Amino acid sequence: QPLVGNLIGEDHVNYVLMYNMLTGIRVGVSRCQAKVKRPLTEEDFTARHKFSFDIVGNELTPSAKYDFKFKDYAPWVFRTLREDHFQIDPADYLLSLTAKYILSELGSPGKSGSFFYFSRDYRFIIKTIRHAEHKFLLSILKQYYTHVQENPHTLLSRFYGLHRVKLPRGRKIHFVIMNNLFPPHKDIHETFDLKGSTVGREYPEEKAAKNPRAVLKDNNWINRGKKLEIGPEKRALLTEQLRRDSEFLERISVMDYSLLVGIHNLKRGNRDNVRRNTLKVFSPELPGSMRHSIKQVKHGSQSPEAVAMRRAMRSSDPKRLGTPSVGGQDDGSSFHLPEEDERRQQCLFYQDEGGLRATDESDLPMGGTIYYLGVIDILTPYTFVKKLEHYWKGMKDDIHKISPVPPTEYAERFFSFMKAIMRGGGGMERFKSE
Ligand code: ATP
Ligand code: CA
Ligand code: CA
Numbered sequence: 001q002p003l004v005g006n007l008i009g010e011d012h013v014n015y016v017l018m019y020n021m022l023t024g025i026r027v028g029v030s031r032c033q034a035k036v037k038r039p040l041t042e043e044d045f046t047a048r049h050k051f052s053f054d055i056v057g058n059e060l061t062p063s064a065k066y067d068f069k070f071k072d073y074a075p076w077v078f079r080t081l082r083e084d085h086f087q088i089d090p091a092d093y094l095l096s097l098t099a100k101y102i103l104s105e106l107g108s109p110g111k112s113g114s115f116f117y118f119s120r121d122y123r124f125i126i127k128t129i130r131h132a133e134h135k136f137l138l139s140i141l142k143q144y145y146t147h148v149q150e151n152p153h154t155l156l157s158r159f160y161g162l163h164r165v166k167l168p169r170g171r172k173i174h175f176v177i178m179n180n181l182f183p184p185h186k187d188i189h190e191t192f193d194l195k196g197s198t199v200g201r202e203y204p205e206e207k208a209a210k211n212p213r214a215v216l217k218d219n220n221w222i223n224r225g226k227k228l229e230i231g232p233e234k235r236a237l238l239t240e241q242l243r244r245d246s247e248f249l250e251r252i253s254v255m256d257y258s259l260l261v262g263i264h265n266l267k268r269g270n271r272d273n274v275r276r277n278t279l280k281v282f283s284p285e286l287p288g289s290m291r292h293s294i295k296q297v298k299h300g301s302q303s304p305e306a307v308a309m310r311r312a313m314r315s316s317d318p319k320r321l322g323t324p325s326v327g328g329q330d331d332g333s334s335f336h337l338p339e340e341d342e343r344r345q346q347c348l349f350y351q352d353e354g355g356l357r358a359t360d361e362s363d364l365p366m367g368g369t370i371y372y373l374g375v376i377d378i379l380t381p382y383t384f385v386k387k388l389e390h391y392w393k394g395m396k397d398d399i400h401k402i403s404p405v406p407p408t409e410y411a412e413r414f415f416s417f418m419k420a421i422m423r424g425g426g427g428m429e430r431f432k433s434e
Helices: 015-033 075-085 090-098 131-150 205-210 218-223 232-251 288-298 304-315 384-396 407-420
Strands: 048-053 068-073 104-107 116-118 124-129 159-166 172-179 190-194 215-217 258-265 356-359 365-376
Touching: 015 048, 015 068, 015 075, 015 090, 015 159, 015 172, 068 075, 075 090, 075 131, 075 159, 090 124, 124 131, 131 159, 131 172, 131 232, 190 218, 205 218, 215 218, 232 356, 232 365, 232 407
Parallel strands: 190 215
Antiparallel strands: 048 068, 068 159, 104 116, 116 124, 124 172, 159 172, 190 258, 258 365, 356 365
């Protein structure tokens, strides 16, 4: 079930965890944010900040309702990513994640057992990740950073923070904060999770008819005869960006990632109110001091923290739009994506109400469709277990169509499939079953 969650109240099993996550983020992020911005150093990529919370509090951490430890990984790297590359307003970030309303929980939509939580305004997602994924993200953080820097229009998951909560009995929970690809104020009428694998990649159509929120898969896309309706200009840009992103994923040797596609139909509009009706008011007991300090930043306090934060906000001047330089055909060879100088501009594919408007062959808007696209679940290396799965599943089914294949093959197949799903892009035959 995409994007519909249960609000977490004090009686919820994960209330304490949630409270600790939010308190940790709030203290960790505002601590880093209070300092004057500086260029990143090599050490920033391996830095960790530890916080110890208890009900008494001390000069470093305000008192909290529970005892727990919080670890903030590479805080400066994530701050720089948020502000310089992903155009996140620092005060908004803190407010979204920690102000008045607590998050809603999506439960565990995937097979992995990860939990997903939305910020109260649905802009951000917290995903709990396994220790292996956590270690992996840290190990490729530098490469990820460089990729994002060189590719302002990347479709890869936008990681805004990496943290750990340790509960008194020693349980450690790792989590990332990332972008919600889907917009807070629009219904998504169809959702697809596409890999380019076609074995077991089908959501039963009978069930889909009854559940408009189902996450459909590759075979549903093929059998429904769907196409991404985008004109030559954006098609070329999207193809080029997907090529770069899949090359990156190949380089870091991961697999099992997907292109998440959300389709909003403007004619149907938002009458289903998919998300808004789940967003009921809930006001948890957050430490008053923190609520106060967020308010100060917003409302012009002269405290050093607030001044620094406002300065940070100004320096990350968002949304300056330039015109992309596009020329040539859509074979992805004779044009370039706008880069460096236009670094601060909003991602090309998130420009039309947070997504990408369908366009005809003359690049004019058509059909009242907006697509929301992104590459998700990118932290799965091709490990021993995945190799076993590869051979095991390969005995039963076509070894090139199963989900677990080596990273090079995965990336090539993924990219080919993504070209094939676009209008005018050929090559779908290979993915159809005989
Ligand atoms: P598995 O490893 O079994 O595939 P997972 O727990 O790693 O599952 P993901 O594949 O990351 O989970 O995500 C599961 C579903 O959650 C996606 O198919 C999508 O519907 C939703 N989802 C994940 N990330 C996002 C995002 N950034 N924006 C919106 N929806 C998302
Ligand atoms: Ca997945
Ligand atoms: Ca996963």
